[in-house]
Amino acid sequence: MRNSVRILLGIILTVIQLTAIAQPKVVLVTGASKGIGKALVLKLAESPDLYKVYGTWNTTLPDPKDFPGITMLKMDQTRYVEIQQTVGIIRKREKRLDVLVNNAGMGVYGPLELLTEKQIRKQFEINVIGPLLLMKEVLPVMRENNFGRLLNVSSLAGAVGIPMMDVYSGSKFAIEGTCAAMEGYLGVMKRSDGTPWNLSCQVVEPGYTRTEFKKGADFPGANEVPGYFSKSFQAFEKRLEEGLSRGQDPAEVAEVIKAAIDDDSGSKVFRIQTRQGVTRYLKEHYGITLDTTGASLVIRPVPVMQKK
Numbered sequence: 001m002r003n004s005v006r007i008l009l010g011i012i013l014t015v016i017q018l019t020a021i022a023q024p025k026v027v028l029v030t031g032a033s034k035g036i037g038k039a040l041v042l043k044l045a046e047s048p049d050l051y052k053v054y055g056t057w058n059t060t061l062p063d064p065k066d067f068p069g070i071t072m073l074k075m076d077q078t079r080y081v082e083i084q085q086t087v088g089i090i091r092k093r094e095k096r097l098d099v100l101v102n103n104a105g106m107g108v109y110g111p112l113e114l115l116t117e118k119q120i121r122k123q124f125e126i127n128v129i130g131p132l133l134l135m136k137e138v139l140p141v142m143r144e145n146n147f148g149r150l151l152n153v154s155s156l157a158g159a160v161g162i163p164m165m166d167v168y169s170g171s172k173f174a175i176e177g178t179c180a181a182m183e184g185y186l187g188v189m190k191r192s193d194g195t196p197w198n199l200s201c202q203v204v205e206p207g208y209t210r211t212e213f214k215k216g217a218d219f220p221g222a223n224e225v226p227g228y229f230s231k232s233f234q235a236f237e238k239r240l241e242e243g244l245s246r247g248q249d250p251a252e253v254a255e256v257i258k259a260a261i262d263d264d265s266g267s268k269v270f271r272i273q274t275r276q277g278v279t280r281y282l283k284e285h286y287g288i289t290l291d292t293t294g295a296s297l298v299i300r301p302v303p304v305m306q307k308k
């Protein structure tokens, strides 16, 4: 009898799950006012039958004409109360949230020793604490519907420490580490009746992308760069300028993130690259072997503690 109740419950849950998947996915993209986030919400909004799109903005007030079919919400991700409000609004309206794209971010650049305490804290508040609180808030909503994808826009600087991007790299490593730890259980956990929760955490690692990222970035004050750093810092600034102006089209990065949103298969790559040839470049120029699958980062399956 117990077994048949279990089987029935399993069937009901599977049906709920399949019905849920057939509905448009409710997607929240943070930092959608410009750059990669904007390119992504615009791309998703082209298919209203597949996605219900929410985006957030912080300081750049969006003109509704530029965001057709997209609900843009105000959210400063350094303010927990605004994160809670944003997730609360979507949960109330949609009764679900299928995908979070943690995209909003900024860069604090320069050698660690030249940065102020305020700049260092700001980098981690925006790029780490905010995205972590967002994931914490959306997971219970995702569990209500037995489905959820957490996609964190990291960077190549989250895979390889990039000189003079000390604190920025640190913030992206922090996101990747947290997501890798979570993926270890999210990817394998099941409900008590054996049905999977269908949750996952992945990171996306773009290289230079043609956005206004430099405008929002922070640097050491011009007078604070001592002689022994000035040459290498100037060279770094030049590389950054050139990299951002010649970088990948944000629409291409958006296409890659969209493909990850669409991927409902069980076999997911943990680290998603947005550009071909990155691994070869790192190998040829720096002798670095990038673990693109993330196999060396995520422990699967979750080790079960044995009772003695």
Ligand SMILES: NC(=O)c1ccc[n+]([C@@H]2O[C@H](COP(=O)([O-])OP(=O)(O)OC[C@H]3O[C@@H](n4cnc5c(N)ncnc54)[C@H](OP(=O)(O)O)[C@@H]3O)[C@@H](O)[C@H]2O)c1
Pocket (backbone or CB within 6 Å): 030, 031, 032, 033, 034, 035, 036, 037, 056, 057, 058, 059, 060, 061, 075, 076, 077, 078, 102, 103, 104, 105, 106, 126, 153, 154, 155, 156, 205, 206, 207, 208, 209, 210, 211, 212, 213, 214, 216, 244, 247
């Ligand atoms: N561009 C690149 O070369 C590159 C390369 C690798 C990775 N990435 C990553 O890609 C993501 C998007 O970057 P992007 O190049 O598209 O940058 P962007 O054009 O400068 O856009 C940044 C977005 O983040 C939002 N944002 C900044 N601070 C925020 C805060 N405190 N709370 C909420 N939102 C905030 C901005 O909102 P407002 O404009 O409304 O203030 C904006 O929508 C970032 O995580 C970045 O680290 C970028």
